Amino acid sequence: MIINLPRNEVRFIGDIYNILITGVGGQGIVLMGNILREYGMRFPLIKNVVGTETRGVSQREGSVLATARYLIDSKIYSLDQNFETEELISPLIPINDAHIVMGLEPLETIRNLRYISERTVVIMNTHRNYPRNVILKSEKTNKYPSIGYIIDILDQIARRTVSMDFNELSEAKFDNAIYSNIILLGVGVKEFREIFNKKLMISVLQDFFGENSINLDAFELGYNLVNF
Amino acid sequence: MKIAELFQDSPGKKVLISGNEAFARGIFESGVRFAANYPGTPLSEVGDYLNFLSKNSDGFTFDYSVNEKVALESCIGVSWTGLRSVAMFKHLGLNVAADPLHTFPYSGVDGGMLILCGGDPGILSSTNAQDNRLYSLHTKIPIIEPSTVQECKDFIREGLRLSELYKIPIYVHVTSRLCHSHGIVTLGKINMIENTGTFKKDPDRYINTLNRALSNQTKYFQIVGELAKNKKIFYLFNKVKEWGKKKEIEDISEVGIITSGLCYSYVIQACRKLEIKPPILKLGLIFPINRDEICTFANTYNLKKLLVVEELEPFIETVSKRTFCNYCDSKRDLEIHGKDFLPKIGELTTDIVIRFIMNHYNIEREHLIENIDQKEQILKEILPSLPIREPTFCAGCQYRPVFYSLKKAVEKLSEKKGYEFIYAGDIGCYTLSESYPYQMLDWVVCMGAGIGIANGMAQVVNEHQKLIAFIGDSTLLHTGLQPLINAIKNNTEMTIIIFNNYWTSMTGQQEHAGTPRSLIEVQDSASKREKKEINIIALLENIGLEKENLIVSRAYNIEQLEKVFLNTLPRPGTKVIVINEECALEKKRRQKLYEDQDADLQKEQVYYTILDSCIKCNECIEYLGCPAINIEILEKGENLSDDNIIPKNYKYFINESSCMPNICPGVCKTVCKDNMIKKTLINPNDNKSSKE
Numbered sequence: 071m072i073i074n075l076p077r078n079e080v081r082f083i084g085d086i087y088n089i090l091i092t093g094v095g096g097q098g099i100v101l102m103g104n105i106l107r108e109y110g111m112r113f114p115l116i117k118n119v120v121g122t123e124t125r126g127v128s129q130r131e132g133s134v135l136a137t138a139r140y141l142i143d144s145k146i147y148s149l150d151q152n153f154e155t156e157e158l159i160s161p162l163i164p165i166n167d168a169h170i171v172m173g174l175e176p177l178e179t180i181r182n183l184r185y186i187s188e189r190t191v192v193i194m195n196t197h198r199n200y201p202r203n204v205i206l207k208s209e210k211t212n213k214y215p216s217i218g219y220i221i222d223i224l225d226q227i228a229r230r231t232v233s234m235d236f237n238e239l240s241e242a243k244f245d246n247a248i249y250s251n252i253i254l255l256g257v258g259v260k261e262f263r264e265i266f267n268k269k270l271m272i273s274v275l276q277d278f279f280g281e282n283s284i285n286l287d288a289f290e291l292g293y294n295l296v297n298f
Numbered sequence: 299m300k301i302a303e304l305f306q307d308s309p310g311k312k313v314l315i316s317g318n319e320a321f322a323r324g325i326f327e328s329g330v331r332f333a334a335n336y337p338g339t340p341l342s343e344v345g346d347y348l349n350f351l352s353k354n355s356d357g358f359t360f361d362y363s364v365n366e367k368v369a370l371e372s373c374i375g376v377s378w379t380g381l382r383s384v385a386m387f388k389h390l391g392l393n394v395a396a397d398p399l400h401t402f403p404y405s406g407v408d409g410g411m412l413i414l415c416g417g418d419p420g421i422l423s424s425t426n427a428q429d430n431r432l433y434s435l436h437t438k439i440p441i442i443e444p445s446t447v448q449e450c451k452d453f454i455r456e457g458l459r460l461s462e463l464y465k466i467p468i469y470v471h472v473t474s475r476l477c478h479s480h481g482i483v484t485l486g487k488i489n490m491i492e493n494t495g496t497f498k499k500d501p502d503r504y505i506n507t508l509n510r511a512l513s514n515q516t517k518y519f520q521i522v523g524e525l526a527k528n529k530k531i532f533y534l535f536n537k538v539k540e541w542g543k544k545k546e547i548e549d550i551s552e553v554g555i556i557t558s559g560l561c562y563s564y565v566i567q568a569c570r571k572l573e574i575k576p577p578i579l580k581l582g583l584i585f586p587i588n589r590d591e592i593c594t595f596a597n598t599y600n601l602k603k604l605l606v607v608e609e610l611e612p613f614i615e616t617v618s619k620r621t622f623c624n625y626c627d628s629k630r631d632l633e634i635h636g637k638d639f640l641p642k643i644g645e646l647t648t649d650i651v652i653r654f655i656m657n658h659y660n661i662e663r664e665h666l667i668e669n670i671d672q673k674e675q676i677l678k679e680i681l682p683s684l685p686i687r688e689p690t691f692c693a694g695c696q697y698r699p700v701f702y703s704l705k706k707a708v709e710k711l712s713e714k715k716g717y718e719f720i721y722a723g724d725i726g727c728y729t730l731s732e733s734y735p736y737q738m739l740d741w742v743v744c745m746g747a748g749i750g751i752a753n754g755m756a757q758v759v760n761e762h763q764k765l766i767a768f769i770g771d772s773t774l775l776h777t778g779l780q781p782l783i784n785a786i787k788n789n790t791e792m793t794i795i796i797f798n799n800y801w802t803s804m805t806g807q808q809e810h811a812g813t814p815r816s817l818i819e820v821q822d823s824a825s826k827r828e829k830k831e832i833n834i835i836a837l838l839e840n841i842g843l844e845k846e847n848l849i850v851s852r853a854y855n856i857e858q859l860e861k862v863f864l865n866t867l868p869r870p871g872t873k874v875i876v877i878n879e880e881c882a883l884e885k886k887r888r889q890k891l892y893e894d895q896d897a898d899l900q901k902e903q904v905y906y907t908i909l910d911s912c913i914k915c916n917e918c919i920e921y922l923g924c925p926a927i928n929i930e931i932l933e934k935g936e937n938l939s940d941d942n943i944i945p946k947n948y949k950y951f952i953n954e955s956s957c958m959p960n961i962c963p964g965v966c967k968t969v970c971k972d973n974m975i976k977k978t979l980i981n982p983n984d985n986k987s988s989k990e
Contacts, residue, residue, distance in 0.1 A: 094687070096956065107480055111314045119314060120447075122479040124422070131925050132689045159446050160563035161479035164571070164648040165670055181684055184677055187669075198931075201687045203734050205929055206920060212685040223680065248955065 087140040087265060088163045089258075092182050093174030094199045095132050098251040099123070101278075102172065103136030105255070109274045113267060116140045122161035131202070133178050137163055140265065170262060171228075172254055174236075175199050180220045183227065192228045193257050194220075195250055197237035232257060232296060240288065249288035256292020268293065301350050309487045317450045317477040321386075321414060322347035324454030326358070329489030331381035331409070334361040334369035336776065337805035338388030339423040340474035341416040345386065346806060357491035362802075364811050365745075365776040366391035367398065370413065374402050377411040377467075378504070379495025382458055386414035389430045390744065394777065400437055404514035405504050406465040406521075409495065410458030413439070414470045416477050419609040420645040423474070425725070425744060427643070429610035431471055434585045438522045440464075441585040442535055443471040445562040447481030453582065455486070456534065464521050471584070473609065475645065476560045526586035535582030538595065539566075541575040552602040553659055554595065556614060558584050561607045561646055568651040572663050576655075577601070584614055589621045596622070596632055603658055606636035609646050688733040693926035694886070694958030696853040696879040697728055697797060699965045701736045702922050703856045704766075704795075707863035708738075715868065717764050720755070724748035724778070726770035727804045727881075728797050735923040739768075746777030749794055753781055756790045764867060765792040771834055772802040772810040785872045786842050793866060793873045798834055799881040807884040817880070817888070838874055847871060853879035854963050882961045889960060904959035905978040906967060908950050912974040918966045919950065926957040927966060 091102045100123050110119035123136040139161070166187035173179025173194040186192060196217050203211040217233075224231040236250035243249075252275070259266040272286065279285040299315055305326050315323070321344045325333055335345035345362065352360035363369035366387045373383035385395070392399065392415055399413075418424040434441050440460070444453040453470060461468045502510055525531060557565050558581040565578060577599040581587075596604060604622075606615040615636035622632050639654050640646065649670055656667060691698050708719050723729055723742040732739035741751065749767045756765045769778045774796055785792060800817060802808040809818055811832045838848055847869070851862050866873050908927070918927050929948040952966070952975075959977075967975040 103480075107314055111312075111482065118482060120479060120481045122475065124478075131687060133687050159481070160560070160567045160648060161475065161481075162564075162647060164567060166673055177684060181681065183680060184673070187673070200929060201685050202690060202923060202925065203688055204685050206734055206923075212683050214685055215683070227676070246955075 085142045086167075087142055088168045088185075089138045089140075089170050089172070090163060090168045090182060090185050091136045091138075091172045091174070092178045093134055093195075093251075094178060095134050097134070097174045098248070099134045099136050099174060102251055102255060103138055105274055105278055106138035108278075109266070109271055110138060110140045112270060112274065113140075113265070115143050115265070117143050120159060120161045133181065135178075135182065137161060139163065142265070170258055172251075172258055174251055174254065176217055176220050176233075177201075177214060180215065180223060183223070186224065186228050188227070188229050190228045191261055192224050192231045192233075193254055193261070194224070194231060194233040195236040195254060196233050197235050197247075197250070232261075239291075243291060244284055244288060249284060252285045252288040253292035253295070256289040256294075257296050258292075259289075260293045260296055301347060302354075304347060305351055305354075306485075307488050309485055311485045312482055313485060314480055315447065315483050316343075316480050317444075317447050317472065318343040319347065320447050320450035320481075320483055321454060321472075321477075322351070323483070323485065324451035325384050326351060327451070327486050327488050328410075328455045328458050329382060329491045330358065330384050330458070331491050331493075331495070332359050332361070332373060332376040332383045333386065334363045334372045334383075335386045336363055336366045336369055336391055337802050337808045338391055338416070339805060340418060340472075340477035341386050341388055341414065342805040342808070343477075344414070345808065349808070357493055362808055362810060366395040370395040371398050373411060373413075374398065374407070376495070377407040377409045378405075379409065379497050381409040381492060381495040382411070383409060384412045384414055384454070387416075388424065389415055389417045389428055390424060390426065391415070392430050392433060393428075394745070396433070399433070399439075401506055401511075403437060403439055403466055404506050404511060404518050406518065407461060407467050408465065410461035411467045412454065412457050412461065412470050413467060414454075414472070417471065417473045417610075419473055420475075425742060427610060429613065430469075431584065431613045432611060434469060438519060438586075439467055439469045440522065440525060440583065441469045441471050442583050443559045444476065444582070445559050445580060447476070447479060448483045449582070450476065451483055451486070453535075460525075460531065464525050466518065466521055466525075471559070473560060473645075479560075522586055526588055527590070529588065529591060531583065532588040532591045536591075537580050537582070539578035539580060552600060553605060553655075554579065554599050554601040554603070555605045555607060555655075556581065556592075556595075556618060557607040558582070558614060559609075561609060561651075564646055564648045564651045565607050565655075567648045568655055571648070571652060571666060572655060572659070572661065574655070574659060574661060576659075581614065585617070587614075587617050587621065592618060592621050601632060603633045603635065605655065605658055606634065607640065607646065607651055607654065608636065610642060612637040612642075689730055690733050690923065690925060691727065691730055692883050693924055693953075693956040694882045694962040695727070696799060696877070696882050696962075697731070698922060698924060699854050699856050700795075700797070700859060700877055701731050701738060702965070702969070703859035704863055705736055705738060705921070707860050707867065710864065711867055715762075717762055717868075719867075720752075720759070720763055720765050722748040722752040722755075722765060722767035722792075724767070724769045724773050725804075726773050726797070727799075728768045728770060729804075731768070735920055745773055746781055749778060749785060749792075750781040752792050753784050753788070753790055756785075756792045757788070766867070767792055767794045769794065769796055770803075771796065771798040771800065771812050774834065775811050775832065782874075783841060789871045791870060791872075793875065796834065796838075796874060796876045798876050798878050799884075801881045801884050803881040803884065807881060807887075835876060835878075838876070843872070843874055847873045848876070849874070850876045850878060853877050854965060856965065856968055882958055885961050886958055903980040905954065905980070906952050906957060906959055906964055907976050907978065908952055909974045909976060910949065912950055913972060914950065915972060917969050917971060918975070922966060922969050924966055926953050927951070928953055 089106055091099050093099045103123050107119050107121045110116045118141040121138040124134055163185050165184055168185035168190045171192045176196055179194045204214045236253050237247040240247050240250040259271050304319055333348050337345055348360040352358055370385045373385040376383040415430050419427050421427050442453050442457050444450045457468045554577045556579045562580045579595050608614050619634050711717050721738045721740045723739045725745050729742055748769055752765045752767045800813050802810050812834050815831050849862055930951050931948050
């Protein structure tokens with residue numbers, strides 16, 4: 071399955087690069103945050119890395135969010151020479167400022183609309199994880215919006231939205247849905263080749279999972295999934 | 299980062315770690331002899347790292363104290379022998395430790411001593427947002443606040459030095475955002491730990507009674523006053539931001555900013571977005587404030603306006619206002635703004651800071667604000683219509699069958715006898731009983747306040763209102779015993795359910811005084827004293843509780859539990875039901891560890907599946923509510939919305955990856971009236987499966 075999309079000219083806005091990962095506890099969001107920050111540590115063009123993650127309810131079906139923010143070497147990418155490493159210390163992404171949103175669950179993706187703007191590429195897993203209260207139809211609970219509605223909103227606001235059921239894909243290829251996050255990471259790495267070096271990302275993944283992990287195959291699958 | 303790597307001896311190495319890891323590393327590098335903690339978000343992990351360090355090193359001791367007061371007092375004891383100590387807990391813990399906190403600074407410290415406290419302005423995982431900096435208005439304890447992950451590590455070292463220089467304790471203020479944020483840190487050298495200290499008797503100093511306390515107070519206030527005047531210390535912790543390589547500060551608008559902690563990063567980000575370079579004073583030492591240097595800052599840049607950016611209470615703002623009104627030499631008008639615009643509630647964000655600065659800065663950046671306004675309008679329309687995700691007990695949790703059978707018993711009793719049950723909540727996993735489908739919780743205030751508040755209420759409520767108080771083992775030992783004893787003393791009309799799961803589970807399964815020693819994997823090294831466990835049952839048997847009013851039960855037998863509740867709840871007097879069952883999550887983690895170590899240990903595998911013939915009576919979903927049971931939509935399609943989630947469009951299934959079949963004995967199978975849940979056994983040796 072290959073999706074062809076037009077390549078966009080707009081790349082870096084400012085010299086800070088913001089990644090947001092969002093989903094439900096148990097989907098490996100904290101792990102993805104760690105992988106992306108570790109990558110930032112090793113990539114020579116990235117001068118500084120910060121990030122954060124929500125904690126506390128992550129094991130209990132709650133909403134989870136992680137961020138990774140890169141400060142790109144200003145000598146190469148920025149006209150403004152005055153900002154130094156110290157400039158990037160806030161772990162939170164300001165409103166509208168995410169460059170890439172990796173949404174592992176549709177409801178959680180739309181919940182973080184705050185960070186999505188015309189500069190954002192959204193890669194979204196359309197596999198729904200229904201909150202318990204939605205299944206139970208408790209009176210106070212809102213309805214789970216349709217995927218069509220979510221994609222409509224993202225299309226209006228984001229620069230581009232890549233959406234597919236990564237759980238289904240992961241299950242079809244690897245007989246287990248847990249690789250959906252790494253497949254999604256593969257798509258993201260392909261999308262931003264300026265900042266993501268494939269070889270380096272693979273070596274980071276090898277350090278996290280070991281050299282023969284299925285996660286590496288999952289990454290490769292994601293990388294070759296989308297053609298820009 | 300792996301925990302062992304955190305304590306490697308590799309000075310100069312750059313690593314990517316979290317704020318909490320940086321605190322642990324800082325404590326390790328600084329030659330701290332003793333640290334004590336009661337677990338609490340945001341600082342729980344620091345204790346976990348230090349517990350690991352304590353078990354793997356000879357010189358350093360870490361203690362999970364029974365509560366924060368004991369933790370603080372232990373650290374005072376260590377410090378009085380001349381060794382370094384760090385007490386740490388969440389902001390609410392300081393209330394418990396407030397008693398010694400107000401007195402011991404009069405005597406001062408010998409070895410450096412820090413009180414590391416994690417605040418929670420956004421109430422992300424607490425019951426209130428109190429601003430602990432205000433404590434220093436009467437304790438006079440100096441406050442330092444790091445603003446980056448690197449400073450989290452460095453301020454531990456500098457704080458201990460400062461503490462030893464002035465012989466007073468130092469308070470380290472930090473918020474949950476910084477504890478959980480990640481950044482690059484350069485590791486430092488490791489200082490050796492002195493193993494034993496000596497207490498030098500000095501009655502005048504350590505016995506704070508009457509005239510001695512008064513004279514010690516005088517000395518202590520003098521010391522803090524001296525610290526406030528020390529220019530070197532001021533510039534060690536506080537920095538004036540130098541913009542760029544040219545070190546130019548554009549002060550055309552005559553607006554300066556004072557800030558501290560993580561707010562500094564929001565200010566920097568806001569200035570970048572607004573493309574302005576105002577003079578910024580970043581405070582690392584926020585109490586006491588050096589009046590002269592604050593005035594110097596305002597005078598150097600010829601400020602007309604001073605903006606103070608801080609979360610929660612106007613602490614720095616108040617101190618600054620006082621300084622400029624009363625002490626500043628120059629009598630010019632300096633406007634100070636802060637909480638007249640910034641909210642006192644919640645965390646700050648870059649966006650709020652942008653608006654704040656825009657309000658007072660003479661620049662045209664309306665498009666920025668317009669963008670934010672526009673977006674916030676969209677968010678206002680969309681976000682309130684989204685369903686929230688309520689946290690619930692983990693899949694396989696031992697509390698679920700307890701609340702399931704309690705609910706059944708309560709429904710029967712209410713119907714038969716017309717009782718209305720009131721649920722006294724406390725702090726711990728059992729707080730989640732408030733969520734769907736149980737909804738059995740009437741209040742949560744603080745540690746121990748479940749039984750505490752019930753103590754009074756039970757004495758005055760109508761006869762048909764019956765009180766049930768929930769409390770966990772760790773909370774019971776923390777501050778629950780006193781209200782329990784009070785209830786037994788008065789033979790107050792209530793049922794107390796003690797959830798004895800052997801760990802402090804909500805904060806990440808830390809050990810506590812009641813944790814059976816046999817469950818703790820790594821025992822302390824031989825050189826240290828063997829620890830004892832406190833047997834909660836034996837304790838209860840011996841504090842005046844009548845025998846028939848103390849019932850001990852396991853968790854997973856629903857029928858038996860319901861009987862226990864039906865029998866116990868209507869009886870008069872104080873009844874205690876202890877549910878003895880280990881935290882399922884911790885048990886699973888340990889089981890997996892043993893299996894990984896020894897392949898032969900792999901037992902037969904168990905699976906639970908829901909048959910296709912399931913008639914969706916909803917007992918498992920609506921009453922049990924295990925998150926391992928979920929729905930699978932049969933009809934696919936992009937336009938499928940919640941309206942289409944009707945029984946004919948989905949089926950129930952048990953999520954194999956979250957189900958805990960080796961721990962939970964199939965509670966869902968027990969509650970399924972139509973026997974639609976099947977248990978499958980696979981023996982690894984013969985690969986044959988048998989069904990039940």
